[in-house]
Amino acid sequence: MLLTLLEKKILTEDTRSFTFAAEGPFLFEPGQFTMLSQIGAAPKDRRAFSVASAPNASTLTFLVTYKPEGHVSGFLETANIGAQIEAQKPIGRFVLNPQDTARVFIATGTGLAPMISFIESDTPKIPTTILFGVRNESRLFWTDKLPVDALITLSQPSNTWSGLKGRVTNHTADLITKNANAAWYICGNPEMVKEVRAALLTASIPTANIHFEIY
Numbered sequence: 001m002l003l004t005l006l007e008k009k010i011l012t013e014d015t016r017s018f019t020f021a022a023e024g025p026f027l028f029e030p031g032q033f034t035m036l037s038q039i040g041a042a043p044k045d046r047r048a049f050s051v052a053s054a055p056n057a058s059t060l061t062f063l064v065t066y067k068p069e070g071h072v073s074g075f076l077e078t079a080n081i082g083a084q085i086e087a088q089k090p091i092g093r094f095v096l097n098p099q100d101t102a103r104v105f106i107a108t109g110t111g112l113a114p115m116i117s118f119i120e121s122d123t124p125k126i127p128t129t130i131l132f133g134v135r136n137e138s139r140l141f142w143t144d145k146l147p148v149d150a151l152i153t154l155s156q157p158s159n160t161w162s163g164l165k166g167r168v169t170n171h172t173a174d175l176i177t178k179n180a181n182a183a184w185y186i187c188g189n190p191e192m193v194k195e196v197r198a199a200l201l202t203a204s205i206p207t208a209n210i211h212f213e214i215y
C-alpha cells in the first residue's frame with residue numbers, strides 16, 4: 001500500500017510525527033504496526049512502526065524516533081510533503097482485549113504511539129490509567145493528546161518540574177497496588193518493558209493480563 005506524506009512535525013530533538021493519506025482502505029486494529037519502507041526497498045530495509053492514530057481517522061499518523069543513519073526514519077527526515085512510502089499489511093498482537101475491565105498503559109518515548117491509537121479509537125471506555133515517561137521537559141510531546149489525569153514522569157527533570165520524577169519503573173509498584181485487577185499494556189524500550197514486566201510477574205499479575213510491545 002502506498003502512503004502519501006501530508007504533514008510532518010518535529011516534536012522534540014529526535015521525535016517526529018508523520019501523517020499520511022493511504023491510497024485505499026488501510027485496515028488495522030488499534031495497537032498494530034506496519035513495516036514501512038522506501039518504495040521498492042528490499043524486505044531487509046523495511047522497519048516496524050506502530051500506527052499512532054485511530055482506525056476511524058481519515059489519515060494515518062506515525063511517531064518516529066529519528067536516527068541519522070536510519071533507513072526509514074532518515075528517509076522520512078528529508079522527505080517532502082507529497083513523498084510516497086510503502087506500508088505492508090498491518091500486523092501485531094498488541095491490541096486491546098475487549099474483556100478488560102480496567103487498563104494501565106505504560107509507555108516511554110515513541111512507545112506512546114499505540115497508546116494514542118487506543119485512546120483515540122472508539123472502543124468502549126473503561127477505567128484507564130496512563131503512565132508516560134521521557135527524560136526531561138524538552139523530550140515531552142503529545143501531552144495534549146493524553147487525558148488530564150495521565151501520569152507523566154521525567155527521569156531527569158529540571159529544577160522547576162513539579163510533576164512525577166524518576167523512570168516509569170519507579171512508579172510501577174504504586175500502580176500495581178492501585179490496579180491489581182487491570183490489564184497492562186506496556187510499550188517502549190526493551191529495558192523498560194523487561195523491568196515493568198518482571199515487577200508485574202513478581203506481583204502475581206497473570207501473564208494473560210500483561211501485553212507488551214518492545215521497540
Ligand SMILES: Cc1cc2nc3c(=O)[nH]c(=O)nc-3n(C[C@H](O)[C@H](O)[C@H](O)COP(=O)(O)OP(=O)(O)OC[C@H]3O[C@@H](n4cnc5c(N)ncnc54)[C@H](O)[C@@H]3O)c2cc1C
Pocket residue numbers: 033047048049050051062063064065066067068069070071072073074092110113213214215
Ligand atoms: C513492533 C514494533 C513497532 C515499532 N514501532 C515504532 C514506532 O512507532 N516508532 C518508532 O520510532 N520506532 C518503532 N519501533 C522501532 C523501530 O522499528 C526501530 O527502531 C527501527 O530500527 C527504526 O528504523 P530506522 O529507519 O529509524 O533506523 P534503522 O535503519 O533501523 O537504523 C539504521 C542505523 O541507525 C543507527 N542507530 C540505531 N540506533 C540508533 C540510535 N538510538 N541513535 C542513533 N542512531 C541509531 C545504527 O547505525 C543503525 O544501524 C518499533 C519496533 C517494533 C518491533
